[in-house]
Amino acid sequence: MLAGAKVALTVLSVLVLAATGYYWGRIEEFRASLTTADVIGGLEERPADGAVDILMVGMDSRTDARGNPLSDEQLRMLSAGVSDGELNTDTLIMIRIPNDGGKAYAVSMPRDSYVDIPGYGEHKINSAYLRAKNDAMERLEEEGVTDDADLQVRSNRDGAKKLIATVEQLTGATIDRYAEVNLLGFYDITKAIGGIEVCLKAPVDDWRSGARFPAGKQNLSGVAALAFVRQRHGLPNGDLDRIVRQQVFLNGMAKKVFSQDLLAPGSDTLDRLQDAIGKSVVLSKDWNVVEFAQDMMDLTGGKMSFQTIPVGTPDLDTPEDGSAVEVDPDEVQEFVAGLVGTKATSSPAPPDDSSTSPSQITVNVRNATGQTGLADSVASSLADEGFTRGEVGNAQARERTVVRHAAGEQALGQQVAESLGGSVLVERDENLAEGSVTVLLGSDFSGPGTNNGFAAKPLLRLDPARTAQQDQPDANGCVN
Structure with a gap:
């Protein structure tokens, strides 16, 4: 599931409304329809770590944003193959926006990354949420809470807090905003906007995800789109190729929303989006989406780059969790800090040695x-x-x-x-x-030796850095 695309659509939709003035009377109604959760403290105006960091999470959940179980009909509708496990976090993307207004980064973290989960030891990162949620459910039931929807919402809050703490420990970043989306939302949102065009290098037929597509360009929405972004079996690089698919899908979705034709006066798209987002998106409390959307105006104009944290072997043998993706927290923190031109350590640089020729x-x-x-x-x-x-x-x-x-x-x-x-x-x-x-x-280089001061860098890169096992889109934008 693609949390990044869904949450980005929420933000970008509000942005288009605010920027164009088409629906000023609807903005407050749109914002009021969102579900919020108190999982993060207040946001300083300029975070000390050099950037505003937003954690976007895709949940393989069988409940809606308000804790209500999905109906049998909805579950059948969403059946894009076999579930990878209820309430595992299928998608983890951190949007890093530098304080200085520089290029923003969408940093993906493989769901099977083997990390230290505070209080639980080393496990796959996608289990952090569920481990804390299960413990919270048990505690709340012992305290006498019986309403199932209330149990779901309150235990989800504990799950989100534990996931945030795990990501902060891994990356060295301080998460300032949190957004969570479920399976139903992805289905409804992609249907609402008329699908997204994707391109495959080769045909695929995977019964686990339900991904059965020919090679070449095609427009996907609903169940087909869900299968496209969830498939990892049968791909040359497994979960790493799935991350590339998710990043390409996010790019296509952002471009489509910013075309502005989608939300032109007279369109019923906004009604469908508002309904879909209200059922599927949870945002951290006190997040002024309208103000933030206005700050994100440049993100699809060459000022956002898609990246993936550096990883080691994708087949790390673990004591309890089977095969996992190896990650080095020191290397991840160095990489994340480098995205805003800061270092993961605070030791001062030694003075320049002017005697060296x-x-x-x-x-x-x-x-x-x-x-x-x-x-x-x-x-x-x-x-x-x-x-x-x-x-x-x-x-x-x-x-x-x-x-x-x-x-x-x-x-x-x-x-x-x-x-x-x-x-x-x-x-x-x-x-x-x-x-x-x-x-x-790198593609940001514009120093001596370049042509006219530029390294011919593309407006939007889709090749995650430092991931040797990960493919990238070909010249036609096609992926595995």
Whole structure:
């Protein structure tokens, strides 16, 4: 299930209303229809960690947003294959919006990531919510709570809090806003907007998810859309390919909403959206969606990039949870902090060593942008400044440019970074030899050696960074 697409549609729909002035009289009614939960404290105007972080969660839930069970008819309608487990969090996406107004990032976390869940030990991250919810249900029943809908809503709140704490511990970010969506919402919302166009590299036929599609472009909504974003069996890279599908779907949904034709005067789309969102979306308390939507105006105009946290083996053998996705919290925190140009640690950088001559620094350059010849061009530019030319080649596609230095030689990395324009991330690489620096050129690079100051970066990237096992859309936008 695609939490990101559903919640983004909620926010973007309000934004279109506010920006165009079509339905000013309906905005308050739209906002009043949302279900809220007190799972996060107040939001500071400028969060100390450098960004506003929104956790968007897709739930494999058999109840609606108000805790009422879905009917047998609704469950049959949603039967896009076999459930992966009731109340597991199928989708986890953190939207990171820098305080400085820079590019926003949608960061996916694989549902099977093996992490430490506070109070429960190491387990798959998608079980954090359910573990806390089950304990809360037992406690509430012992306290005498008997109303089933009340039990569901109150225990869900505990589940959300535990999931938030788990994500914060993994990423080092402070979650400022929370949004949760269930299966029914995805079905209703995709039907309401007339579906989303997707493209597959090859045909698929998976009985578990119900995904049975030909190769090529096709418009999906309802059960078919649900099957598309839930399939992971039969894909070359399993859950990592499913994440790419979800990110592509989110991109298509955002673009469709921002076309503004969807909510033009006289359209009944808003009524259908309001009904669908009211039944399926839970937002953290005191989240002014209208104000936030106005701040997100640029997100589909080249200022949002889709990423995935760095992962290790996707087949990690665990004591209790079977096969899981390996993650290193230190690496994840370094990656997340780097998205807003900050470091995961607070230790100050050592002073610049002005005695080091550029000729004493060997610089390797790796092109991770896809732009032909960029690494050679940048390496030549650095050589013209006196640096010793090292190895030149290509690397896994990435969004952010980084300069890596050997242990204890941050000054050398800073020296190279300044020659590249000074606005790149500098980090340590234990595998580098003394006197060596490696430059990984991301699509954000616009320094020396580029054509007209730009690295020919696309408006919207769909290739998650630092995930070697993960494919990316081809030239036609088709995915596995």
